[in-house]
Amino acid sequence: MARTPAELAGANPGASFEITMDGRPVPALPGQSVAAALWSAGILAWRTTRTTGRPRGAFCGIGQCYDCLATINGEPNRRACLVPASPGDAITTQEGHGHARIGV
Amino acid sequence: MLSRRSSDVIVVGAGVVGAACAYYASRAGLSVTVVDRGPVAGGTTGAGEGNLLVSDKEHGPELDLALLSTGLWQELAELLPPQIEFEPKGGLVVAADETAMRALRDFAAGQRTAGVRADEIPADRLRELEPHLTPGLAGGFHYPQDAQVMPALAAAHLLRAGGDRVCLRLGEEVTGLLTTADGAVRGVRTAVGEVSAPYVVNAAGTWGGDFARLAGVALPVLPRRGFVLVTEPLPRVVRRKVYAADYVADVASGSAALQTSAVVEGTAAGPVLIGASRERVGFDRTLSTEVLRRLAAQATALFPVLAGVRAMRTYVGFRPYLPDHLPAIGPDPRVPGLLHACGHEGAGIGLAPATGLLIARSLSGAEPPLDPGPFHPARFDAEAAV
Numbered sequence: 288m289a290r291t292p293a294e295l296a297g298a299n300p301g302a303s304f305e306i307t308m309d310g311r312p313v314p315a316l317p318g319q320s321v322a323a324a325l326w327s328a329g330i331l332a333w334r335t336t337r338t339t340g341r342p343r344g345a346f347c348g349i350g351q352c353y354d355c356l357a358t359i360n361g362e363p364n365r366r367a368c369l370v371p372a373s374p375g376d377a378i379t380t381q382e383g384h385g386h387a388r389i390g391v
Numbered sequence: 392m393l394s395r396r397s398s399d400v401i402v403v404g405a406g407v408v409g410a411a412c413a414y415y416a417s418r419a420g421l422s423v424t425v426v427d428r429g430p431v432a433g434g435t436t437g438a439g440e441g442n443l444l445v446s447d448k449e450h451g452p453e454l455d456l457a458l459l460s461t462g463l464w465q466e467l468a469e470l471l472p473p474q475i476e477f478e479p480k481g482g483l484v485v486a487a488d489e490t491a492m493r494a495l496r497d498f499a500a501g502q503r504t505a506g507v508r509a510d511e512i513p514a515d516r517l518r519e520l521e522p523h524l525t526p527g528l529a530g531g532f533h534y535p536q537d538a539q540v541m542p543a544l545a546a547a548h549l550l551r552a553g554g555d556r557v558c559l560r561l562g563e564e565v566t567g568l569l570t571t572a573d574g575a576v577r578g579v580r581t582a583v584g585e586v587s588a589p590y591v592v593n594a595a596g597t598w599g600g601d602f603a604r605l606a607g608v609a610l611p612v613l614p615r616r617g618f619v620l621v622t623e624p625l626p627r628v629v630r631r632k633v634y635a636a637d638y639v640a641d642v643a644s645g646s647a648a649l650q651t652s653a654v655v656e657g658t659a660a661g662p663v664l665i666g667a668s669r670e671r672v673g674f675d676r677t678l679s680t681e682v683l684r685r686l687a688a689q690a691t692a693l694f695p696v697l698a699g700v701r702a703m704r705t706y707v708g709f710r711p712y713l714p715d716h717l718p719a720i721g722p723d724p725r726v727p728g729l730l731h732a733c734g735h736e737g738a739g740i741g742l743a744p745a746t747g748l749l750i751a752r753s754l755s756g757a758e759p760p761l762d763p764g765p766f767h768p769a770r771f772d773a774e775a776a777v
Contacts, residue, residue, distance in 0.1 A: 337624060337661065364623055364701065384623065384624045384625055384626060384661060386623075386625050386626055386628075386700065387626055389523070389625065389626065389628050389696050389699075389700075390625075390626030390627055390628065391521075391522045391523060391626075391627055391628060391630065
């Protein structure tokens with residue numbers, strides 16, 4: 288059986304907690320990024336591109352490529368790979384720029 | 392040294408003004424070599440917002456040039472590919488109080504006599520035009536002739552539209568002007584060799600004074616620094632180019648000190664561009680957080696919605712400033728064969744086609760499309776002599 292990254296690193300994280308992805312509960316560990324928590328739950332895409340609506344998720348995973356943008360607690364364009372998950376965080380699929388409500 | 396028998400005209404500078412000179416000269420049947428030490432649009436063209444404005448110009452020669460250019464840009468927009476992002480979106484100038492509104496009214500009255508369309512917008516109608524504008528403004532003026540292009544792409548496509556008659560030499564710095572025994576132009580020397588032509592056009596923008604010096608003449612072009620703040624991509628939140636009335640006074644000012652006024656506009660690509668700052672600090676590219684702070688504060692005062700979006704980046708550029716705020720366009724009587732097309736300050740994108748057309752007409756000996764007198768490149772010598 289494949290070993291988990293936590294085993295490989297000899298990590299001993301605290302108790303898991305819950306965040307949500309489009310309302311669906313997702314478990315997260317203390318210190319885990321939002322992107323890591325979503326990946327662990329098998330969720331690979333949480334944004335669509337502005338022009339053609341194609342799916343996007345984590346690419347570089349280290350804050351450089353801005354592909355993993357997500358709407359976190361209502362705030363669009365957060366880099367999911369850098370934001371540590373906090374109990375109760377509500378992640379929602381971001382459509383395009385994520386600012387549709389201010390369009391005129 | 393290499394010597395190239397090149398073309399009828401050499402244009403020094405591959406910014407939008409050089410591109411327009413090359414384009415209109417090629418249309419007139421001339422062959423053109425464009426030489427630039429950097430890439431296309433590597434100087435001030437690539438650091439602008441792409442404004443094609445009549446609204447900020449008072450009644451006078453620059454406005455006449457802008458109006459001519461407005462028509463030419465419309466023709467070019469039909470001809471060039473959509474990638475130049477030509478948007479005839481109009482401008483909206485807003486006044487904070489009645490005093491500013493009266494000044495705008497007088498300003499617009501003068502502009503109308505030159506053929507500018509300026510429609511007064513009462514305070515209660517401002518938000519029909521721009522729903523996110525802050526409440527409490529005194530009113531404004533709508534200028535439907537104002538437009539925008541993506542300046543770097545516009546320059547590149549103008550050069551391409553010149554076709555086989557336009558030859559580009561990029562990354563090749565001009566190091567001297569070649570003249571005949573009797574002082575007439577016969578080409579330029581570059582870091583690579585010599586390029587020959589009987590006419591040389593100085594379209595070196597903010598560095599136009601340096602090139603003039605190489606040619607042995609004085610042209611007092613100075614850099615006037617400006618920063619632009621760029622937001623994350625947004626849906627259309629600002630429909631037009633919207634700016635505060637004090638911008639007009641800042642543009643017209645000759646002060647070297649820092650001036651900022653709110654200028655806000657959306658782009659086809661999504662980000663909102665926030666300007667405008669002016670200061671004469673030489674070619675210092677150091678990031679000024681004070682300027683950015685003022686730009687952000689003024690923009691969010693005008694459009695409170697912007698307080699909730701991120702600024703992603705900033706860029707800086709140097710407007711080519713001449714002391715009377717008019718460009719230098721036309722033949723230089725001091726050096727036969729030398730022409731200037733520079734010093735357009737912050738209006739170079741807008742004024743490029745009319746400038747190119749003036750230069751092309753001059754080169755081919757045709758009637759100028761308007762009186763080039765006010766743009767005479769040796770006018771500063773004359774002033775010094777008085």
